[in-house]
Amino acid sequence: MKKTILVLVVVVFCLPAFAQNKFVGTGTCACHNLPKQGKQVDVWKKSKHAEAFTTLKSDKAAEIVKAKGIKVAATEAKECLECHSTGAGEAVEKSFKVEMGVQCEACHGAASGYKAIHNKPENKEKAIAAGLLKGDEKTCKQCHGANKMHDAKAFNFKKSWEEIKHPTPKG
Ligand code: HEC
Ligand code: HEC
Numbered sequence: 001m002k003k004t005i006l007v008l009v010v011v012v013f014c015l016p017a018f019a020q021n022k023f024v025g026t027g028t029c030a031c032h033n034l035p036k037q038g039k040q041v042d043v044w045k046k047s048k049h050a051e052a053f054t055t056l057k058s059d060k061a062a063e064i065v066k067a068k069g070i071k072v073a074a075t076e077a078k079e080c081l082e083c084h085s086t087g088a089g090e091a092v093e094k095s096f097k098v099e100m101g102v103q104c105e106a107c108h109g110a111a112s113g114y115k116a117i118h119n120k121p122e123n124k125e126k127a128i129a130a131g132l133l134k135g136d137e138k139t140c141k142q143c144h145g146a147n148k149m150h151d152a153k154a155f156n157f158k159k160s161w162e163e164i165k166h167p168t169p170k171g
């Protein structure tokens, strides 16, 4: 018993401080539409990620759900939302909208803990400590490459990244 409690205590205290971060939604990331920032929101809006939730309303989505024996609509099914949206089943703030699909925070981490500080370069380390993630090939492969729900295209990181890259302009 004592051992179990010890393990529990260790586990709880070792959880990253940002485990409680809430998803705030891409609507909150408007500063990232300034040209000097790199217009990440525009890049994202034109990407398939912005449509990922809408895809769940298609006839094809309904067929997949039926074939898998899932009893709810695709737009409600956690089996689909985990890849076609952001923050499914997680803590979210009022500003968050699941309809916006695979949002910034799917790759950069739930933002409630870092949104107020990450805009200043001198806060970079602090923002990372508060849960800001960089995102890389591993992040993509959470959703791309293989899939229990339907056939998936082979995933080529370099090629895919070219389609959705959104760097901050230099200078
Ligand atoms: C949370 C899940 C998730 C993550 C993480 C994710 N994607 Fe996607 N991605 C999707 C879904 C779902 C679609 C299909 C959206 C649609 O067509 O409705 C998609 C579509 C795309 C497309 C359009 C072409 C295609 O395959 O349909 C590209 C390019 C892409 N993703 C690149 C990336 C890259 C690069 C990363 C990592 C940096 C990444 N994605 C991370 C879920 C994700
Ligand atoms: C599919 C995953 C994915 C999504 C969605 C996504 N990003 Fe990114 N983002 C990345 C990756 C990967 C990088 C590159 C990280 C690196 O190498 O610096 C990146 C880089 C960035 C950078 C540049 C950092 C730098 O130092 O130049 C900014 C700013 C950024 N993202 C903001 C956003 C915003 C705002 C959104 C939503 C509108 C968004 N991202 C959506 C994966 C994503």
Ligand code: HEC
Pocket: 055, 056, 058, 060, 061, 062, 064, 065, 068, 070, 074, 077, 079, 080, 081, 082, 083, 084, 142, 143, 144, 145, 146, 147, 148, 149, 150, 151, 152, 153
């Ligand atoms: C592991 C992540 C993942 C899960 C889980 C997932 N999808 Fe997808 N889905 C994707 C990706 C990524 C794409 C883009 C195509 C590709 O890369 O294969 C996609 C594409 C689609 C498409 C478009 C296919 C086309 O040919 O136009 C539909 C429809 C779809 N998914 C429905 C669903 C439904 C319904 C569920 C739940 C039963 C679901 N997906 C679960 C990742 C996922």
